[in-house]
Amino acid sequence: MTQNSHPVTDALFTELATVAGLNPLASLQREDTGVTVFATDIPQISRVMRFANEHRLPVRVQGANTSRSEYGADVLVLRMERLNALKEHVWQDMTCTVDAGMPWNSMQAQLKQHGQFVALDPLRPDTATVGGVLATNDSGALRVKYGALRDLVIGVTLVLTDGTIAKSGGKVVKNVAGYDLNKLLIGSFGSLAVIAEVTFRLHSLPRSVETVSIVSANPTSLGKLLLEVSGSQLSLQSMQLRAVSTGFSLDICLSTLPEVLQLQKAELARMAAAHGLSAQEAAHDVWSAREAQFTTAGETGVAVKAAMLPSAIARFADFVRSLGGSSVTQAGGLMTAGFSRITPEAIANFRDELESAGGSLTILQQSSRAAEPMRGTSSRLLPVMQRIKRQFDPNNILDPAGFLEGL
């Protein structure tokens, strides 16, 4: 549909306002391309979704809009930012329940009062919302120690397109009753259901941490050291291989008792020395290197996520450099790379190389002015995923542009 053929007629707009139980001035905005609804509670989301489903209005759920740069033809934008409370923080049980529209760092600030946190470091945490982080399955370098969202989310309240409000999981960490739908929703880019509320398991904030950087022009020896540290007895919190002007830097964050930290730093220095390398104090901003890749990409470039085996990290970091890009890769094998200029052929080549090594490529950001959009890895599981999509959203109203070939 084009922007001119406005499907939300006056009558539909009035009806939507009534259905949503909203004061249109406060919570409904009518724009050229459609209508924005500000979600205020879960029953209201249910009514709005049912209405949209009946009228076949394409819906996009929006957190803080930190993730995607362009969209398909959505008519109804469901904005979650007013659902932004920490509902419950049972600090003795180390769990919390939070509205999906809450900014990530606002949540963390409240949890910090009891020395706890959700052990994940997503991109742009000041603005990114809890629901948005879940929908995009974002994770940073802390994943090395604490795992990903699939390990941290223990419950989700979701709203289906037909208005069904359902709960998945619960409020306890250990729970195998029924299907684990949390995992299906994490990383589904809002294409299956609206994530309305999330329950996390929490961890204690680390008390003494220290980061060192080991810099070399040669990524191969750093790649070897990375594998050795992964298999060592050091109390690793995060580790990444990062492109720097003089070559590459292996950044290692240790988290242990103050008494033990010095011993482990000495051990790490010995391991580095065996490769003719030396450790130095890290710059303060090394753990925000993922954001820097988007700066590199800028408005006209490309930012990607690449998945690879840990043993291939050094090789691909070098490969990205040879393509004129920069990168940072956490030790589990997830790379964020930025290219200020790159041809579609070079991206395709990178994708093929990753796929033949058992990995994958996802385009995170690209210019909307490109003649032909760049393509990431597809999935051989697509037919199965499409069957799941049809069960959850038979009229294909959620995220109709599709994050992955029609999902």
Added chain:
Amino acid sequence: MLTEAIMAELREAVGADGLIRDQSQLQTYDCDGLLAFRSMPDAVVLPRSTEQTQCVISICARHKIPFVGRGAGTGLSGGATASEGGVVIAFSRMNQILKVDLPNQRVTVQPGVINAHVSQKVAPMGYFYAPDPSSQSVCTIGGNIAENAGGAHCLKYGFTTTHVLAMTVVLPTGEVVHLGSETLDAVGYDVAGVFIGSEGTLGVATEITLRIMRKPQTVQVLLAAFDTIEAAGQTVSDIIAEGILPAAMEIMDKLSIQAAEASVHPNYPDCEALLLIEVDGPTAEVEFHMARVREMCRGNGAWEDRLAQSDTERMLVWKGRKAAFAAAGRLAPNYIVQDGVIPRTKLPEILERIGAMSAAVGLRVSNVFHAGDGNLHPIVLYDAKIPGQEEVAVDLSTRILEVCVDLGGSITGEHGVGKEKQCAMGYMYSEPDLDTMLRVRSALDPDGIANPDKIFPRPRLCGEKTGPYTPHPLETAGIAEYF
């Protein structure tokens, strides 16, 4: 009943020596670790490969025959039992460790590989496979995937789902698909995440890539003796609040200590509540943390806090704990093991309520918990020969689960729902919750042939369940027995 023509197709798929039809041989497969639910399959097939498994499931799909995958049959919820007229696919011949990739810390196995064999394989190189259900010396990785198996050490290391990277799966339609990937974050929906723990209702896994971990430098196990379970529980909360994450924290009550002593002689202190705490990691860190843990134990009134002195002693401590269920047989002729979960801080409350409920009906309940994550294993002891006692025991064990849900917990932490807890699912989840799960099932198993009649409550069945137990006419006539 399977027709001769279908039997011939199955024989063609797995070979004559891979098909079991003989009644006496089929009996081996009529129940799992939960003896109360028995059901004889029409046939058992023993495939040797993904291709043979695919052939079998394609035959089932074509003729709409229910099937269920089976590992070692150690499950505790009746999940691996066949449906009427159904086929059991047993993976005992697919038991090879296919690949070990140490630099990337991955191992690829067939589903019939025994859990403990993975750790044994990589132990000489200094690695281990973390999930450790009590049955780990016999249970298989395929079964672990179906149940999302946990174990004492999942407090620190997570469950099976944390440690499975990729799977080859035969879907109930007969399609072979690859879920997950050897690298992190496979593209698209995390179908592997839903498959793991789906109790065989979405298909069977035929090849699995697991994550292995570096063995910790030092492991220490403390046995702390308390006069009350509340004091032991408080110690668990204090340790967590201190920011220490032990590898395991287990509480055993007096009854279960006595049973374990009689069974494997682990030399436990004779006390009301025994707290076992395992701390692992770099040596210097472990020593510091264990010193703090011992202070906290004494602060909460522990009158003995003894460290296991050697690997052998440590193994014996765990052997006693892992034998707790089987050892219950020494306390009473019959018992029911439950698997409820509560938020950790509700421990005193649930114990008080279990105590009151058990006193009210005059049955003993012994308690073993994974205290760190609030997973309780109350063991209801009874004598089935005393008329009416079994019904009282079943009712008590169901009501304990309902209290777990009332306190914000779950009906199962690691044993699965299976056939046993289908009705309790309706207590824990609302209709819309269950309907949403069933959408996944409809997508992957449109004909409902993969382990049907498990997990989800059937209104008719559960409707009948209310009220006092009434014996089946066959039972009254002496033709059948209710176990």
